[in-house]
Amino acid sequence: MPFSHPRVLPFRPAARLEGGEHGSSAAGGSDPVSVGRRVRHHRRRQGLTLADLATKVSLSGSALSLIENGRREARVSVLGEIARALGVEPAELLSGGPPTRRSSLEVRWEHAQRAPGFETLGIPAVRVGAGLPDDALEALVGLYETVVGLQQQRAATPEFARLANAELRALMREADNYFPEIEARAAELVRAVGHTRGPVTREAVHRIARHVGFEIRTVPDVPTSTRTVTDLSNRRVYLPSRGGHDPRAAALQALGHVVLGHRPPRDYAEFLAQRVEINYFAAAVLVPESSVVPELQRARQERDIAVEDLRDAYGVSYETAAHRFCNLATEHLGLRVHFMRTSRDGVIYKAYENDGVRFPMDASGAIEGARVCRSWTARVVFGRPVGEVYHQYTDTGRGTYWCTAVAEPTSAGPFSVSVGVPFDQVRWMRGRDTRERRVSGCPDPGCCTRPPAELARAWDGQVWPSARAHSHLLAVMPPGVFPGVDDTEVLRFVAGHATSADDHVAQ
Template sequence: MGRHLRHLRKERGLTLAQVAAESGIAASQLSLMETGKREAKLSSLQKLARLYGATLDEITAPVPDRRAQLEIELERLMRSPLAQARSLPPVRISPRMPMDVLEALVALHRELARDVAERIATPEEARRANAELRSRMRAQDNYFSDIEAEAARLLARVGYESGPLSQHFIGEITEHLGFSLHHVGDLPHSTRSVTDLKHMRIYLPAASSTDHEPRSVLLQALGSYVLRHSPPTSYGDFLRQRVETNYFAAALLMPEETAVAFLQQAKGQRELAVEDLRDAFAVSYEAAAHRFTNLATKHLDIPVHFQRVHESGIIYKAYENDGVTFPKDNLGAIEGQPVCRFWTSRQVFDVADKFNAFNQYTDTPNGTFWCTARVERAAAGYFSTCIGVTYRDSKWFRGRDTPERSVSRCPDPNCCRRAPEELTGRWEGHAWPSARTHAHLLAALPPGTFPGVDDTEVFQFLDSHA
C-alpha cells in the first residue's frame, strides 16, 4: 500500500511537503507510510484519497505501475529465506534507482531461486528432506500445538461443539475466512485444488477422487492460508508445508478436545481402536490413524509407530517414536524401502477377512510390538495402514488378545531378503526377471515452485475463470 501511495502522489506531481500541507499529516509520517514502516490509519487514507481524487478501493488495489511492482517484488525477494540463508546484502530501494538496475536485481534474485530449485530436485534431496522432517516430528511427538490452537479458534468461531465436522460448519469456516467455493470440471490435472488469492476463491474438482477425501482437500487449501504459508524455497520447505496443512485439516475434522476425551475414555476401558476414532468422526481409516499419532504420546502417554505400505511391500509413509526399527537407506530415509514380510503391515495382505482389523504381535531384535492394520484400495493399488505400539502398551487396545504372532529378524538379510537355500539351489542362474523399475526413485523431482505442478497450466486456468 505504501508503494501505491507514493505512486499516486508522484503521478499527480506532488511533493511530501505539499501533501502534508493539504492533508494535515506530517511529512515524516507520510514518508513512513510510503516506505511501509508505519501502518496507515483509516482516517489518514480517507484524507489522502480525497486529495488524490481516488477511492479507498483504488488506494488498496494492486499497483498498476511496473516500477512499483518491481520494487515490491525486490523487497520481498531480499527478505526471503533463500536470500537470508545466502547472506545476500539488501539494497536501499530509492526513487532514484535506475529502472535497469532494478530490473537486473530482480532478475538475479529470480535466477538464483530457479538455480537452487534445480539443484535440489534430486531423489537424494527428497529422501534427505524426508528424513530431516521425520526427525523434527519425532522430537515433538508429532504434536503441533500452534496448529491445534489455530484449529480450535476457528471451530469456536463457528460454534462447533462435538461430533463429525459437517458440511455446514466447513462452509461457515470457509465464509469466515473470506473465501468462496467453486467446483469445476477443468481443474489442472497436476492439482487437487487451486486457490485464487486475488479474488479469494477456492477451486475444487467437480467429481471427488477416490484417493482424497473432499473435505480434507478443502481444509488443506484453507490451511495454507490460515498458516500463512509463502511459496516454498526448497523441497524440505514444501514437505513441511504439506505436513502442516494435513495436520490442520485433521485438527478440524477430529478436534483435539473432543478427540482426546474420546480416546482417554477408550483407554480407561482398555478399548482403544483406530476404527472407533474413524467412526466417531466420519473420516477414513488412514486419517484416523494419522490423527492417533498426533495425540497418542502427548495425551495418552503411548509412544507409537505408523506405516502406510503398498501391496508390493514398499513403504510410502512412516513415523515412529516407540523404538521400532524401520528399514532405512544411507540418508536415513524410510520411504521407498521394502518392509519385512513378517511385519503386520505385510501379513495383512494375505488375510481373507478384509472387513475387520488384523492384529498381530511381532517379535523383533528391539522387542515385541503389537500392531493393528487394515487394507484399503487407492488408484495406485492396495495399501495397508498400520498402527503399532510396544508390548507393554498393547494392554490399552482392543484386539490385544489376538493369537497371531510372527518373528522378524530384520535387518538380518537371512530374515526375508535372501531366498531360502533350497529355492536358491534349484533356481539360481536359471532365472532372469524383467524388473518393474520405480521410475520416480531414479528421476529428478518434478520442477516448479510446487513440485509436479505446471505453473503455466494453473495460471491459464485462473485466467479462464477470473
C-alpha cells in the first residue's frame, strides 16, 4: 500500500518554525526587540530610570534591561504590569512601529547583529548606547543593509533553493532527524521478505521489490543524468550496469518513491524533502532499526560507539552508516550529534546538527556551498590516508566538539564524511582518547578565510583566480519536473525498454 503521509518532511515557511516554546509569551509572535524599544520609549517619556520602573513592577534592574534590549521575551502578565506602571495600554507596547526614528534604527541594527551570517561580513559588533550619534547609527544600518542587499542580488537565482535547504534542515532538526513512520514502513518490508539478521542482500532487495509489485532490471544504457529510472506503467526499476553506487541502495531509493506514496514534486522544496525521505527509507532497510539499536545500546554501555562498526556489520558505505547513526542517536541513545559531507576544498554538500555546533553560513542562513574552517575535522582528515578513521577535538566559540571522519574517493573527487558530538557526550564514543586537538575561530574571518595581512599586501591586485562553481548546490527548479534530468532522454529510454526482450534481471 502507498505511504499514507506522502510528505513526512512537509515544507513550511520559515516563519512557522520560529514560534518555539514562547506560545505563552507576551508578544505571541511580536518582535521582542521592538517591544523592548517601546517600553524604553515610554519609560523615558515618564522620566523614570531603569531602577524606578523595575521597583514599580517588582523586577530586578537587570531583568528589565534584558526586556528593553530585546534579549528576553516578557510574558503577558509582566507586560501588563509594565503598561500600568507607565500609564499606557498593553497594546501600545505590543503593536505598532517603533515610536521614534532613533528607535527604528536601533531595532534594525539589533536585528542586523542577530541575523545569521552577520559575523561573516566582517562588520564589528557595535553596542548602541546613548553616546552613539543618530547619524552614526544610520550609517551603520545603511552599510549593513547595502552589503546584504548586494549579497542577495548576487544570489537571486539560487535564493529559493538555498532557503529550501535551510528550512528542510530546520525540520529535520525539529524531529531530531528521526521519522518513525518511515522506520515502520521499512521494518514492515524487511519482515515481509523474511530478513532477520546480517546485511540485507541484493536478493532480499529483489524480494522487497516483488513484494510491492516491481521488478528490478540492470541495463547498460540508463540515462547519464539519472541514477535510476522507474517505469510505473510496467512496474520496473532500471539500474545502470556501469556501477558507481551500491545497487541495493539505489534500488531501494527508487522503490522509496513508490512505498512512501510520492507524487511528482511541485517545487524544489518538495524535491528536496522527497530525496531526504527516500535516502532515509533505503538506510532504514539496509540498517534495520530493530537489529542495530540493541547493538548501539550495547556499544553505549561499553563506551565504544563507532560509525565504522555499522559500516562493516551491514555492508554499507561509511556515509550511509553515518546517516543511520544520526537518525537513531538522539531518539535511542540520547546523544546530540552533527554530520557533514565535505569536499577536499572544504565546501559543504550535506549537513545536519542538533547539538549546537555552528556551521558556516551566508547572510540568508544557507550552509550548502559554504566553506568549513581549516581546523575542523572534516578538512584535517584529508591529510590522512584515504579510508583511515580520524578523530579530533575542536575548540570553538560554542564549546568543544569531538568528531570522527573518513575521507573517501568518489567519481567527483575525494569527500569526507564526519560525525561529531559535544564534549560532554564523548565518553560514549570510540576514539575519545585521541590527542588530536585544534582551535577554530570561525566565523571570524581572521581565523582562516582572510589571508595574512603581509601576504595580502604583497599580492594585492596581482592574482585573478577562476573559481570552481558548485552549481548543483545552487540551482533552482529548472524546466521540467525533476531537477537536472533530461526528460527527453529518459522518456526515449523507457519507451525503448518497454518492448525490448533483451533486458536481463539483475542478480
